[in-house]
Amino acid sequence: MFKLTRLVTLADPAGLEPLAEAVCALATSHMAYRSLVAPTLPGSHFGGDLLVHCAFDGAAERDAFGAALSPLLAGSAIASVDGVDYQGSPDGKHDPDLASGVYRVLLLSIDEGCDAETIARFEAETRMMPHYIPAIRNWQLSQADRAVGERRWTHVWEQEYAGVEGLRGPYMLHPYHWARIDRWFDPECPERIVDARLCHSFCALETSVL
Amino acid sequence: MATGERRIIQAIDEIVAKPGEGKALLDDYLARYAPGARARGMVLEQVLVSPPMWLDDQSNTLSFRWSIADTGGWWQMRFVGGNDPEVIAWWAEADARAVSRRRFFAAEPVDIEGLCHV
Structure with missing residues (x-):
């Protein structure tokens, strides 16, 4: 699965709904395998006003969507965009039929020059979080193929919870x-x-x- | 206090000083790092020096054990200390005067149930 995530901060929050509608229509027209376009919840930190997460069957489809999305996320109405393009396969699903839950994403940047063995240890330990914290219902840790925004984002750590209390509490x-x-x-x-x-x-x- | 109610966290700094640096590094830690750590809610419980003498041609190992009241206090300590440029600069200087360093978090067995009940 080839994925794209964008965290969009608007100059004027009043523009959120029309932007979300435009992004949803674009995802549908580009045959997104899965898509989530939703306003972020209070407590997000450098998380934007609108979260855009779309998955495609191939890299070409994802990249075509990304190219079509870029003009929507440019201009004076947009204050900033952080995001990643990545290829992910599900690390774990405790609850594949999860409904009415919470999706959380963490973009992080590992120091340039960090050795591969250390990065592998970080990744392995992070992937064990759901083993100890069952409130994490579904999860995926991926390396970024491409990053935009404030940092050279190297990793995407995604989780799904039954509710926000799972993120704020057990996690x-x-x-x-x-x-x-x-x-x-x-x-x-x-x-x-x-x-x-x-x-x-x-x-x-x-x-x-x- | 019943089992599961205590949630005291121990933060341990273990610093292997460069040969001959042990005493000076200990003094600087207590004078320059410890006051800020106390202001962030940490309580210095114990300081140990190994071996119990000042070496001038080999390394002394300095151990500092702090207590933190609970997980909320831990995050308070973490956010304030982790975003303080003076704290980050202190550790950069300390690392330059050390052979190696560890910071780890622990608890007495009686506190584990409470800490894991989240």
Whole structure:
């Protein structure tokens, strides 16, 4: 599956609904395999006003959609866009029929020059989060093929929850997160490899997109 | 306090100083890092030096054990410290004076149930 995610911040939030409608129509016309276009929820951090997440059968289809999307996300009505193009295969599904949940995405940038073995350890440990934190119902960790925005985003960490309380509660509070995984992010820890600037964004989800 | 109610977190800094740097690095940690850490809610519980003498041609290992009241306090400490340029600059300087360093988080067994009940 070839995916594209954009976190769009508008200069004027009043433009959100017409933009969302235009993006949805574009995704439909480009035969998106799955798409999620929704306003972000309060608590997102550098997460934009509108979350756009679309999946396609091939890279060419994804890239054609991305090219058609770019003009919609340019101009004075748009304050900023962060995003990634990536290829993902589902890492895990505890609840493939999840409905009326929450989709969350984290864009992160690993330092240039970080060795492959260390990155592999970070990825393996991150993929174990759902083992210890069952509130993560479906998940996928992917490397970015292309990034746009404030950083050279290297990874996309996507999760789905039954509700926002799963993200704000178990995900944030479980020791596997703060006492194990966070050392890759914490500037006070010598193991840190992830840039402090992150995009943390989440929105309501009708049906699973992972 | 019943089992599962305590959620005390221990933050441990373990620094292997460059040969001859142990005493000076300890003094700087206590004078320059510790006050800010206390302001972020951390309580310094214990300081250990190994071996228990100041070496001038080999490394001393310095261990600092802090306590944090609970997970909310941990995130408070993390967000404030992690976004403070002076803290980041301190660690860059300390790392230059160390052979190696570890920071890890732990708990007494009695606190595990409470910390994992999320």
